Amino acid sequence: MYIIIALVALVFIVLTGVVISRLQGVLKSINKTDSDEVVTTGNKFNGAMFIVVLVGGAISITWSYLHAREFFLPEASSIHGRRTDDLFWFSMGILTIPFILVNFLVFFFAWKYQHKKGHRATFYPDNHKLELIWTIIPAIVMALLVFTGWKAWSDITSEAPRDAEVIEITGKQFNWIARYGGVDNNKLGDYNYKLIDAQNEVGIDLSDENSFDDFTNPSEMHIPVGRPVLLKIRARDVLHSVFIPHMRVKMDAVPGMPTKFWFVPDKTTADMRAETGNPKFDYEIACTEVCGQGHFSMKMRLIVDDEATYKKWVSEQATFLQTYPEYLAKVPENLKAKAMKYVPAEAATPAADSSATSAGGAGASSSLR
């Protein structure tokens, strides 16, 4: 990297030298100013510079591209991700043609048609055929790109398959919280932002029986490989955005408006560790919508497991009610029996007692606050 700095410094020094030398030329020419004419000096030099920058630019862009390529994201780990990657490089390939063509023509013409004394420019005000050509060709290319992009976009944003693993991810200042539908019914319970407190971080509504076996995790998310995963995305306070770079997943988390994104991961964390040769490799979830001071470090680990490991992991997780049995108080009386199943035996009795003494409705509503 010091070489690069040295290189830039060199460019700077050379250009400074050029400036000084040119300045001296000017100072000389000031002395022999004549009449009304403004003669723009340095035409040859500037013309030549266009060619120098054209050639230099072509070399540096090619070199830097080849140099930087190793750090472009490794091959995507999701099915749609590989598709958008292909589309990206396909589009970039097409766009490189006008990029080179236009810059070449601009720089080359600037050099070629630089001012020559006694020369006259060609009076060439319009040509409808040419105008038509460069209206129609871009239009056709655009149509092609729109079509491929639209196909990919509508597939990616289509409804998630019914067998998709549903996981909720909630953004808050400054971390993510994952919530799973649980071991038994695999359905996420309802939520309400007014139920949020220090323990119940995502506002699980315990009056919904689906929520009894829900469990949350504030540091890592596990997903199974090879089948659709549907992320239900929420935010608690301000805008956040779920970004899983390797999965090519990005979707904003909006307070008051749940969003979603589904994808099929097809490489487990272990696969990627083997592929990248990095035993510490981990998928990461980041935030890409500015959300305050900790925006740059809203990290969550993402672990892609094979099906068996994933099932095992899910079954080992403590449900929310197991972790915080005191919330049993918020379960409506008629569902208590059902909820007891998810509460550790030793904690269940006092919790049930306390709910009985706090006289049902009033206690529940006060804890709603």
Added chain:
Amino acid sequence: MSAIEGLETAHHHADEHDHHHEAQSFWQKYVFCEDHKVIAKQYLITGILWAVIGITMSVIFRIQLGLPDSNLSWLKPILGGWISDAGKLDPNFYLALVTMHGTIMVFFVLTAGLSGTFSNFLIPLQIGARDMASGFMNMLSYWFFFLASVIMFASLFLQQGPAAGGWVIYPPLSALPQAHPGSGMGMTLWLASMALFIVSQLLGGINYITTVINLRTRGMSFDRLPLTIWSFLITAVLGLISFPVLFSSVLLLIFDRHFGTSFYLSDIYINGEALPNVGGSPILFQHLFWFLGHPEVYIVLLPALGITSEVIATNSRKPIFGYRAMIASMLGIAFLAFIVWAHHMFVTGMNPFLGSVFMFLTLIIAVPSAVKGFNYITTLWKGNIVFTPGMLFSIGLVSLFVSGGLTGIILGNSALDIQLHDTYFVVAHFHLVMGAASAFGLFAGVYHWFPKMFGRMMNTSLGQAHFWMTFIGIYLVFIPMHYVGIAGFPRRYYQFTSYDFTHKFMDMNMFISVAAIFTFLAQFIFLWNFFYSIFKGKKSPQNPWHSNTLEWTAPIIPGHGNWEGEIPAVYRWSYDYSKPGAKEDFIPQNIPYSQTPESNLPHENELIAIEKVIESQNFNDQFKTHH
């Protein structure tokens, strides 16, 4: 109605007539001045000062990003408590810097500084008018801008720091003071400043439109207007339609912040408290914001393209290629600008079908843009190009506009935007196509019209050196930034050490920062050249670039009223450069066809007959004299 108004202004002018021959006081002449030329210079100088502040901010956060280990204690005298004792930049202040850099550059430099300067300066001079339709409103426009500037500047010194939610100030972050220190007083001042700024833009815009439509001189039909004027007119229309929408979004945000409404707020739990607001939508703000925000891109860019058209034609000594196609493409871009805003919102959870529609509309913009690019190239073709600094910057603009515009085709594709949204790819894209390209338009305009503004010439060699350093520097900054973006680096990150996927490209980020500092330093050449030449530059001749447009027929330093005696009539378009048969390689717009029989085209000979009619018209200059 208009006749009566005309009479009234006539009386008004008659009253002023005597008045102006007395020596004007300093305040009237330079401060509360109604003369469009002085107002233009006020805009320009204010814009330059803001640019210095805005670009300095970018250098500070580039040091943070590219040289994260550096000790910034030396900035303590300026930034005080924002630099920790260990010499580190405060993360909250980093966000404030990013936010203010965006706000300042987009609104105060490239909207006010570019469009404000050149619309004011060139519209009356190029269409042949004594001044703007309403000098008073024009003055108000500047002073509202000044007030907005003062408030925004004051917000930089707040203890909690200025606004810090990104220049797009998305709520709820910007609506909740408890969410971020920058969302407190800093945001209040930001909103107040922007509200005043919008008032300023509307006062200016109405004036530009009215002046172009009503005050054109004899013979200056719409198809003889220079492309600069077309671009200013279209820009003003864009601003007039879109700025009020920003105003409404700002107003609703103020309501949400101070009066307990819930336009943008719903289901929020923050700092241990569930807020009572329900039913609002943060997405609504984004729709309203980008309904301005996207046209704003063209409000910034179109004047630059207009200036470039004029400068490229003049210095290629060729007519601009496809004059009508240029106007049509500007109109097309302006129209499309209003129906593509949601391409900033592909991944906000907006209905995916809307995403498809906006992707389609967005990619259509590439077509008129391509037409413009190719027309510039054809204008260069077989020209006789003089590399004045203005010309160099115009050529540079074409290159930047195309290079940066092409990546827009990637980002406009919603499927590809999923990965690239809010990464450095976006930052690189819009800095090239809108930031740098428009800044180049600003430079081109300053170099080209400096002689008309100050009656002196800027130093050509310094200008050329400034161009090459800036041009190379810009590419050195933003090409590598695309790579960083493709690697997935998110924008507005204080540092890249928290993630494995951003734990690379240290050298690339350092390179970008060094190149940014280099480019920043190069701007001092311009600053010196500009301020030195105002006082000590070589005296300008009448028409230094041998240009055809009307401003060069006015006195070298035009007085109030621009032309002494009658305003010249216009008989031809402004692009008769290198016409076959003509003696000189340019024929100014005020030369009748009857005087140039040797170079007239057949249909132009027929126009000789109506010259008498044009000459006898006198619709906006009742006195036939300057005052």
